[in-house]
Amino acid sequence: MAITAADIERMIREAFPDARVEVQGDDGAHFAAMVEDPSFKDMNRVQQQRAVYGALKGKMDGPAGELHALALTTRAPE
Template identity: 40%
Template sequence: MDADTIRQLIEDGLPGARAWVQGDDGVHFEALVVCEAFAGKLPLARHRLVYATLGDRMGGEIHALALRTLTPGEHRPPGAAS
């Protein structure tokens, strides 16, 4: 499994989502996912939405995925003015 494949699975599974995924050992990854569908949801519910896009790969091909989940309004791209 690689970071780009995980990014694609998340973006395909959550319409309108943008994902940035890092990880270089093939089983441990970190992701920032920005999606309007997260609006009004607690972090656990947001994470479940992301995990659902990965299915049974979680705990198998993907041993660990550290998530940061934001709505577009919560996300400020690097370099954006305050």
Template identity: 40%
Template structure:
């Protein structure tokens, strides 16, 4: 999986999000996600929303994903 594929999946699941993904080894990634849908939601809920966009790829194609999320 590439960082571009991860970015596209997150953007498809959270259409108004601004997403930046880092990582070049194909398994370990870091993503910064800024999305108005995060407003008023705790950090754990924000992260779960991002994880939901990636589904079963987490733990399989994506070994590790470090997240930074915030509302815009």
């Protein structure tokens, strides 16, 4: 079953309930997401993105992953 933007948003919101999350894409494999969360304040960009990828619970793992590509933008609120 193909993954949806709503699925991705749900997984991110479970891990980051205070985040502002926007997910775009509708082809079942390629998506873009913006995640803004206060917990990112003391993290560098790589740490922020790793945290979000961790929230995806292995959906991007290897060639058999449900999620083929995710263009990810992360930031802490200003």
